Amino acid sequence: MSEVKGWQRPSIYDVAKHAQVSHMTVSRVLNGHPNIRDSTRERVLKAIEEMNYTRSSIARALATKRAMRIGVLVDSPIQFGPNSTVRALESAARDAGYAIAAVSVSDDDDLQIDDGVVELVTQGVDALCVIAPRASSLDLLRKQSTGLPTLLIKSEPDAEMHTAAVDQRAGAMIAVQHLIEVGHRRILHLAGPLDWFDARARAEGWRDALADAGLDIATPVVGDWTSDYGYEFGQTLDVESATAVFAANDQMALGLVHGLADRGVSVPGDISIVGFDDLPDARHFLPPLTTVRQDFAALGALALQLIISAIEGESIVQHDMIEPALIVRSSTAPPRR
Structure with a gap:
């Protein structure tokens, strides 16, 4: 009996072979590099379409020398705010071609903030997003020096790190x-x-x-x-x-x-x-x-935007916030006394 092989997602090298160019040329086209001949660009784009190629995190990592991975440290993940924030960030990152490596810490866990940072850094991430809603957790974080771009989910501005939050x-x-x-x-x-x-x-x-x-x-x-x-x-x-x-x-x-x-x-x-x-x-x-x-979806998108800006070299510390909305239902009414 002959061996039947399953379909495999085409790689950047398969696209290069189909377009008869180098994989670096494909990478440059994917990244919008200006110094590419129009005829070459069209040939690569045609190959991408014909092969139904989807740009993967691995291909982008090869092209940009990045891991295409963001480390997320989540304090008190069982609470609604931190949990919703990390899920929103994960969704926004996925849409942008990034993966999320998340580590959770809490009062009931032997793993502390400083241990969590070390664990994420050793996984090879491009940046850190820290959802540290407690002052005590942030104090521990400040003792760490990773050299990585870092974003805090925190409603108060921070002099040292980028911040994003709902107001x-x-x-x-x-x-x-x-x-x-x-x-x-x-x-x-x-x-x-x-x-x-x-x-x-x-x-x-x-x-x-x-x-x-x-x-x-x-x-x-x-x-x-x-x-x-x-x-x-x-x-x-x-x-x-x-x-x-x-x-x-x-x-x-x-x-x-x-x-x-x-x-x-x-x-x-x-x-x-x-x-x-x-x-x-x-x-x-x-x-x-x-x-x-x-609006946690908006917060996730904002946080990712700031993280990517920091990865790409934005040096000015930024602080941005999402406006909340009042939802009026039946638990409020004019007082009777």
Whole structure:
């Protein structure tokens, strides 16, 4: 019996052979090199079309002397923000012909930030993207010196590294301004852990919105991002002390609504609740949750753009942010008292 060989994706060398040019010429055509004869360029492009050649990361790596791989260090990956960010970055990188090598670290993991950086560098990456939402993690990162272009996913500008983020402070401000616009004057804040940059920025936005409106600012309650904490807070919240609560994430908002409901407190009849993140299930909460939506797809595309610019030699430290959007649903209404 004869051996039947399966189809194999054509390589840059197969295209070169078909076009009767060197593989370096094919590479130059793929990279838009100007010093290529029009007739040669047309022959290579025709060969690419005839062979249904798809430019792979390996071919680009041969042409550019790059690994075409970005190392992503993810702190606290089980949380919605970091998890969504790395998935968005992976999608954007794939579309641009880059691969992602990701390493996760957390409080429950023996692998720490510095170990994660070493692991990624040894894999041969062109740049690092660090999703380090906690101040303690960033402090450890600064002790590392890799020589690689590095981008932080962080809402505050950084003097040493490129940064990209969704504007957390602006998101908190539009959430609180919405409550003020519908008539609320006593607005509490259920904050996230204040070691987290996002939690700090959201608390700052809440505080600034109240200050701009000349309203009293109570001490925020500091939670841990979990629905369980929100539930416990809902069990003890003095509903006479506030007509609305801005929760720093949707999970705590969900627990808060549950805890209040178990006490017979109506949302939004007795108190309004706003969350942050717009979880996929937020529209199905009871009541559907008013919240702040983060565009993670846009964040992934922005982060990749900045990373590629850094790889290609951009030396000026850049800081760019994506604007969030308020999603108004049924958990907010004018106060009854």
